[in-house]
Amino acid sequence: MFSLYLRLIWARIRGQMQYKAAFWVDLIGFLVTSGIDFVVIAILFTRFDSLAGWSIYEIGLLYALTQISFSFAEMIMRGFDAPFETMMQRGSFDGVLIRPLDSFFQVLSSEFQLRRLGRTAQASAVLIFALSNLAIDWTFAKIVLFVLTLIAGTIIYSAIIVIGATICFWTIKTPEVINAFTHGGNQLASYPLSIYNEWIRRIFLMVIPIAFTNYPTALVLLNRSDPHGLAAQIAWASPLVALVFFGVARLFWQYGVNSYQSTGS
Amino acid sequence: MALIEVENVAKTFRVAKRYEGRFGAIRSLLAREYREVHAVDKVSFQLEAGEMVGYIGPNGAGKSTTIKMLTGILVPSSGRIMVAGRVPYQERVAHVRKIGVVFGQRSQLWWDLPTIESFELLRHIYKIPFERWRENLDTFSDILELGPFLHTPVRQLSLGQRMRADLAAALLHDPNILFLDEPTIGLDVVAKDRIRQFLQRINKERGTTVILTTHDLEDIERLCQRVILIDHGTLIYDGALEELRNRFGRERTVVIDIENGLPDNAHDWRPIGVNSVRREGRRFWFSFDRHATTAAALIGEIAQRYQIRDLTVEEPKIETIVRQIYESGSVTV
Ligand SMILES: Nc1ncnc2c1ncn2[C@@H]1O[C@H](COP(=O)(O)OP(=O)(O)O)[C@@H](O)[C@H]1O
Ligand SMILES: [Mg+2]
Numbered sequence: 001m002f003s004l005y006l007r008l009i010w011a012r013i014r015g016q017m018q019y020k021a022a023f024w025v026d027l028i029g030f031l032v033t034s035g036i037d038f039v040v041i042a043i044l045f046t047r048f049d050s051l052a053g054w055s056i057y058e059i060g061l062l063y064a065l066t067q068i069s070f071s072f073a074e075m076i077m078r079g080f081d082a083p084f085e086t087m088m089q090r091g092s093f094d095g096v097l098i099r100p101l102d103s104f105f106q107v108l109s110s111e112f113q114l115r116r117l118g119r120t121a122q123a124s125a126v127l128i129f130a131l132s133n134l135a136i137d138w139t140f141a142k143i144v145l146f147v148l149t150l151i152a153g154t155i156i157y158s159a160i161i162v163i164g165a166t167i168c169f170w171t172i173k174t175p176e177v178i179n180a181f182t183h184g185g186n187q188l189a190s191y192p193l194s195i196y197n198e199w200i201r202r203i204f205l206m207v208i209p210i211a212f213t214n215y216p217t218a219l220v221l222l223n224r225s226d227p228h229g230l231a232a233q234i235a236w237a238s239p240l241v242a243l244v245f246f247g248v249a250r251l252f253w254q255y256g257v258n259s260y261q262s263t264g265s
Numbered sequence: 266m267a268l269i270e271v272e273n274v275a276k277t278f279r280v281a282k283r284y285e286g287r288f289g290a291i292r293s294l295l296a297r298e299y300r301e302v303h304a305v306d307k308v309s310f311q312l313e314a315g316e317m318v319g320y321i322g323p324n325g326a327g328k329s330t331t332i333k334m335l336t337g338i339l340v341p342s343s344g345r346i347m348v349a350g351r352v353p354y355q356e357r358v359a360h361v362r363k364i365g366v367v368f369g370q371r372s373q374l375w376w377d378l379p380t381i382e383s384f385e386l387l388r389h390i391y392k393i394p395f396e397r398w399r400e401n402l403d404t405f406s407d408i409l410e411l412g413p414f415l416h417t418p419v420r421q422l423s424l425g426q427r428m429r430a431d432l433a434a435a436l437l438h439d440p441n442i443l444f445l446d447e448p449t450i451g452l453d454v455v456a457k458d459r460i461r462q463f464l465q466r467i468n469k470e471r472g473t474t475v476i477l478t479t480h481d482l483e484d485i486e487r488l489c490q491r492v493i494l495i496d497h498g499t500l501i502y503d504g505a506l507e508e509l510r511n512r513f514g515r516e517r518t519v520v521i522d523i524e525n526g527l528p529d530n531a532h533d534w535r536p537i538g539v540n541s542v543r544r545e546g547r548r549f550w551f552s553f554d555r556h557a558t559t560a561a562a563l564i565g566e567i568a569q570r571y572q573i574r575d576l577t578v579e580e581p582k583i584e585t586i587v588r589q590i591y592e593s594g595s596v597t598v
Contacts, residue, residue, distance in 0.1 A: 004389055004390070007386065007389055008386065011375055011378055011382060014377075014378065015375065015376070015378055016377070018377050018418070090371070091371075092371060094333065094371070095368075095371070095373050097336075097357065097361070097368045098336055098337075098338065098361050098364075098373070099336045099361060099364040099390055100359075100390070100391060101358070101390060101423070102357045102363050103359075119368075139528055170281070171281075171291070175288070175291040176288060176291075177288070202462060210479060240294030258340065260338075260339070261278060261321050261339070262333055262338055262339055264278075264302075264304075264325075264330075
């Protein structure tokens with residue numbers, strides 16, 4: 001199955017490479033536009049020394065963790081993004097259902113957006129900038145937690161993208177609300193969770209668990225404590241939270257497929 | 266047990282009222298306002314293995330919807346479908362492994378890649394043994410003349426080439442049943458003919474059951490002995506094509522372009538067997554009963570009066586046949 005995945009993705013990437021110029025323009029475009037996000041934060045810090053007690057470097061860590069996960073999710077889950085809406089509008093999901101493979105697998109392997117590496121590169125630069133200015137006493141456990149958090153974050157954003165795609169089975173278009181959770185959530189998560197009111201904190205911890213992409217882990221890495229009493233050790237639950245959330249998204253997807261109506265041509 | 270059993274099958278689409286604007290999509294989702302479209306309405310028929318059947322009807326009759334239910338893409342609203350002992354949508358993966366599907370309007374190939382690479386990906390997707398795949402590919406390349414464009418990206422193929430490539434792609438895994446939805450739409454006469462010949466061979470040599478939809482009667486002239494005719498989602502005829510034509514499709518039309526110099530009485534003249542004459546400038550339409558005269562005899566007669574520049578013979582349109590079936594009172598709806 002994995003070798004078939006690689007084969008299909010490789011076919012897709014070669015397809016994209018037919019338009020080389022567009023590829024590079026997009027890659028650089030993502031690098032620049034996503035970089036602007038952090039520039040905005042940096043400008044804030046020319047006015048204030050800290051935000052809710054967090055330094056620019058600490059914010060940089062939050063930002064990089066959530067951004068890197070987001071860029072991975074966008075790269076891997078591209079098939080469920082805009083191309084899936086097009087698929088729904090044209091009724092070409094029909095073509096998925098006539099192949100002897102799981103539909104989720106097929107959509108997953110229908111696209112891979114290498115050009116989102118622009119965002120990964122930009123976020124990695126911020127990560128290096130942050131880490132080189134922070135005195136984190138790295139232990140083996142902290143390294144493991146750091147890697148697990150990136151994986152969990154990728155899974156959480158992936159699940160949100162799947163939920164957005166699934167709604168297309170009924171509406172044809174992904175609702176704007178989903179963008180609010182991916183792009184918007186990703187921006188909100190660039191700041192410490194503690195600055196938000198209780199409702200937003202609860203939603204981001206328990207309903208759409210975007211907070212698990214960075215905040216608890218950053219508390220552990222930076223030896224900080226949450227002013228509202230959130231235990232930093234909850235960071236270790238990130239992979240579990242991510243898998244449960246993804247499981248729900250996957251079930252929702254199956255339900256959506258069974259409601260597929262195709263289109264009248 | 267027949268290979269394909271369709272029993273009282275209906276499909277009703279509930280089309281949600283769409284809202285525009287920023288939160289339009291979510292409003293459409295929450296609003297429970299629907300319009301119902303009865304695309305297929307209690308259709309029943311059976312197909313035996315090895316048959317080649319034309320599923321015909323005017324645009325919007327419900328042909329594609331039926332094909333989508335038979336292939337497992339859509340779940341019927343009611344009724345029962347069994348294909349080779351399986352309910353298509355319930356055992357989708359096992360079902361589609363054994364069938365081939367071609368949509369005339371939409372290619373199932375990888376758009377940006379050379380044609381041959383689609384065939385290779387399909388080999389892996391269907392886990393076709395290499396030897397068998399090679400053998401099939403050679404055979405199809407031969408009959409359909411795929412050679413010249415095997416290394417051309419699909420998006421650069423002409424409609425006819427694309428259709429041939431799609432046909433080959435649908436048959437690489439040796440399906441027992443081939444579903445074709447408007448396989449000749451938009452093709453020129455030569456391309457249509459090549460595809461018809463290929464289908465005939467596949468059906469004969471491999472015993473593949475073929476069901477093809479069309480709204481063009483000429484498509485099935487030479488291909489199918491049996492036709493199933495639907496209109497507004499209801500089955501109105503199931504039987505031999507020959508009989509359908511004899512009972513409801515007797516009227517053919519000879520279309521003639523003549524040279525300059527019309528005789529004065531051009532309007533009145535009506536050869537024997539001709540039911541009606543229509544004229545626009547130098548073009549004439551002579552509609553005749555195929556039992557009263559033949560196209561050849563009629564053309565001969567016309568040629569004696571006029572100098573013919575160009576001519577074609579038109580088969581009755583499906584809409585005409587449908588109308589005559591209703592008029593004859595042989596459908597009770
Ligand atoms: N996915 C769909 N959603 C809503 N209406 C549909 C859908 N598919 C088909 N229809 C409607 O059902 C009827 C039959 O369509 P179709 O099966 O495509 O007809 P045909 O293939 O014979 O032209 C048409 O009125 C069409 O508009
Ligand atoms: Mg159709």
